[in-house]
Amino acid sequence: MLPATGEPFLKAEGVHHAYPGPGGPIPSLRGVTLTVARGEWVAVAGPNGSGKSTLARILGGLTAWDAGQVWVGGEPLTPGRPPLRPRVGLVFQDPESQVVGSTVEEDVAFGPENLGLPPEEIERRVAAAVEAVGLAGLRRRPTRQLSGGQRQRLAVAGALAMEPDALVLDEPTSMLDPRGRREVLAAVLGLVRRRRLAVLWTTHLLDEALLxxxxxxxxxxxxxxxxxPAALLASHGDLLEGWGLRAPALIRLAEGLRQAGVAVPEQASTVEAVAGAVARAWRSRLRGRVP
Ligand SMILES: Nc1ncnc2c1ncn2[C@@H]1O[C@H](COP(=O)(O)OP(=O)(O)OP(=O)(O)O)[C@@H](O)[C@H]1O
Ligand SMILES: [Mg+2]
Structure with a gap:
């Protein structure tokens, strides 16, 4: 993928957060530091309870934190005070709970209407947002007739209609089937490349993180x-289980091939790259046999 450029758009430094519990505070984030630049897609992977949703809500201005600093577009966020002009669009896990309109276009128009924008501007934003996620052909479709993947893309379109500079997506594919996952991944990948949004995507599936x-x-x-991702997973393979994660199928295959003597580079993160390494090994073995 294209390398990201520029200053970090989302930035967190030493962020701590705890939930109140009956026996005292329950820590959820213990000094999280991260950056996401425009045009960069950062995957945050962790098992249940690792703090993904808490982090997503903090970056989206929904949850206050206890210590540390958070910046959006160079401006510091104040804990407990949502930013005046939200520059971060949030998409959550559950495709059902994020739909508010009865048709696709009504749903996407909901946010811009609440901003009190003129009708031509609302129409411009709705048209651009549905186009960006591949729902332009379904504008008048009742939302109850959408598949899970279409609903999640609708949630992304709703966030886009607010013209954010960043998207924070909290496990947006965890309730979807493989096809729905692919649809949402492709839509977001397009936004990172074409619109240079800063994207933070949480997941417990490292297969997605490879992208x-x-x-x-x-x-x-x-x-x-x-x-x-690929180099990190190749070099930290033995730690994944302790972190509660499972290596992507492609990385497990690459590791198996290395053990069988095939030189698969550590940064190989696509089927093509791994297949290329197998083809090279195969050719050199054949050459070894043919006089
Ligand atoms: N409302 C809450 N009250 C008390 N503790 C909470 C609350 N929400 C989350 N926690 C705790 O905070 C920690 C982090 O939770 P969080 O929901 O951020 O994790 P997560 O990585 O999103 O998990 P999941 O994969 O299950 O969505 C966990 O220990 C969790 O039990
Ligand atoms: Mg969560």
Whole structure:
């Protein structure tokens, strides 16, 4: 994927957060530091309870934190005070709970209407947002007739209609089937590339994280690894189980091939790259046999 450029758009430094519990505070984030630049897709992977949703809500201005600093577009956020002009669009896990309109276009128009924008501007935003997520052909479709993947893309369109500079998506595919996952991943990938949005995407599936520019692993509220996904997974394979994560199928295959003597580069993150390594090994073995 294209490398991201520029200053960090989302930035967190040493963020701590705890929920009140009957026996005292329950820590959820213990000093999280991260950056996401425009045009960069950062995957935050962690098992249940690692703090993904808490982090997403903090970056989206919905949840106050206890210590540390958060910046959006260079401006510091104040804990407990939502930003005046939200520059971060939030998308959550549940495709059902985010739909408010009875048709696709009504749903996408909901946010811009609440801003009191003139009808031509609302129409411009709705048209651009549905186009960006591949729902332009379904504008008049009743929302109850949408598939899970279409609903999640609708949620992304609703966020886009507010013209954010960043998207924070909290496990947007965890309730979808493989096709729905692919639809949502493709839509967001297009936004990162074409609109250069800053994207933070949480997941417990490392297969998805392979597509991102960078992977952060969250374990018990701490960032325990941060780097290019394929190289990080190749070099930290033995730690994944302890973090409660499972290596992507492609990385497990690459590891198996390396053990069988095939030179698969550590940064190989696509089927094509792994297949290329197998083809090279195969050709060189054939050459070894043919006099
Ligand atoms: N409302 C709450 N009250 C008390 N504790 C909470 C609350 N919400 C989350 N927690 C605790 O905070 C920690 C982090 O939770 P969070 O929901 O951010 O994790 P997560 O990575 O999103 O998990 P999941 O994969 O299940 O969505 C967990 O220990 C969780 O039990
Ligand atoms: Mg969560």
């Amino acid at each position: 991102a520019h960078r992977l952060l692993v969250l374990s018990r509220g701490r960032v325990v690894a941060d780097g290019a």
